[in-house]
Amino acid sequence: MDKFKVYGPTKIAGTVAVSGAKNAALPIMAAALLPNGALTLSNVPQLNDIRTLAKLIECLGARVELDGNVAKVDATAVDKIVAPYELVKTMRASILVLGPLLARLGKAEVSFPGGCAIGSRPVDLHLKGFEAMGAKIDIRDGYIVAEAPAQGLKGADIHFDVVSVGATENLVMAATLANGRTILRNAAREPEVVDLCHFLNAMGAQVSGIGTETLVIDGVEALHGCEYRVVADRIEAGTFLVAAAATRGSITLLDAAPETMDVVLFKLREAGADIQIDGTTIHLTMNNKRPKAVSFVTAPHPEFPTDMQSQFLAMNAVAEGTAEVVETIFENRLVAAQEMNRMGAQILLESNTAKVTGVESLSAAPVMATDLRASASLVIAGLLASGETLIDRIYHIDRGYESIETKFAQLGARVERIK
Ligand SMILES: CC(=O)N[C@H]1[C@@H](OP(=O)(O)OP(=O)(O)OC[C@H]2O[C@@H](n3ccc(=O)[nH]c3=O)[C@H](O)[C@@H]2O)O[C@H](CO)[C@@H](O)[C@@H]1O
């Protein structure tokens, strides 16, 4: 299993380009099962999760070509309905083939998904939504076995009890080819959901209310191929900005989507960062100052994203003052705190709250990455610590960050992969 050796302390300084968003590219590739005709997707990040999803849609009968950051997909011949455990187990987003398969072929058998161990992550909202559209759902041998009525899924008025990115995505995809109108209430408004909806419309779908909590989808007969560019990754961008802020450094991010990052930019400014935005370029400098501790509560978009919580925890660990970080989305997502404490941080965990008292500096220790963003936060902690921090289980990072060690090298930091 690969490890990272991070050399610290170091200060981030330099320019780096932001990749396409993993969490937009994944649903978009699942939605690529919907149309008759060829698709060309650009700005697709080169990640293990993308390769896994490519394999998954290939095994359902799609033709997929991954070439650098371009994915060509032709799902005209899709005819298989089983998404097998071996592919689905590593990745949460695999559940997103369920909606497109049901809409396109009227049947699907999808293994229960894996993904980061950040909580129990049920899929009840997805299944309830499909049932409201007329599907029959059974659970057999660890698989979700779903079947649409003979005449196809029917439009429905669905209210989500909890805001769910995945359930919104799955249902919006299924609704594009359903009979009649579907209304999704209390829908997720994350930029990745917005990007998926724009992609669906580029293929001829009729989705309105995009970016609001009520999505209205009028089913169409068929979707067609198109060319589409995936939105920039706001979480990758945020991760590099926090690394710069925590290390009292400066950074220029190219190809970013600052309009998707309001609350993160706001919190970084509260921490003392000087941030300038020029189109898709973001400049941040700390003017060599220590960051100030910032408190926040994670919640669905447009509130503070849970996927940025651990990185801010690392910054708070060395910030001036104290902060309270409350995680409301996933019950097991503050685990990086314990690893940071082993590096000298002072973080007190009480249920879903982390109370952080900033210390002057951290010291290197062997640590274990337990999920994707926790891993990224441990890299940031490693940059802050004096000595060589060895991070185990970095396969999580490879699921979600394109060439992270190369990008850190461009920023003057030494993050070495040990095979
Ligand atoms: C591949 C992808 O895009 N992953 C993102 C997606 O995950 P994912 O789509 O899994 O997250 P959801 O938005 O669905 O989860 C939000 C909350 O709803 C709960 N829930 C969800 C579905 C369901 O059927 N029942 C239920 O109770 C979850 O347990 C969680 O507490 O959104 C999360 C929240 O922004 C992000 O952290 C993940 O990075």
Ligand SMILES: C=C(OP(=O)(O)O)C(=O)O
């Ligand atoms: C939790 C994440 O990913 P996944 O939903 O794929 O586990 C993430 O991107 O931070």
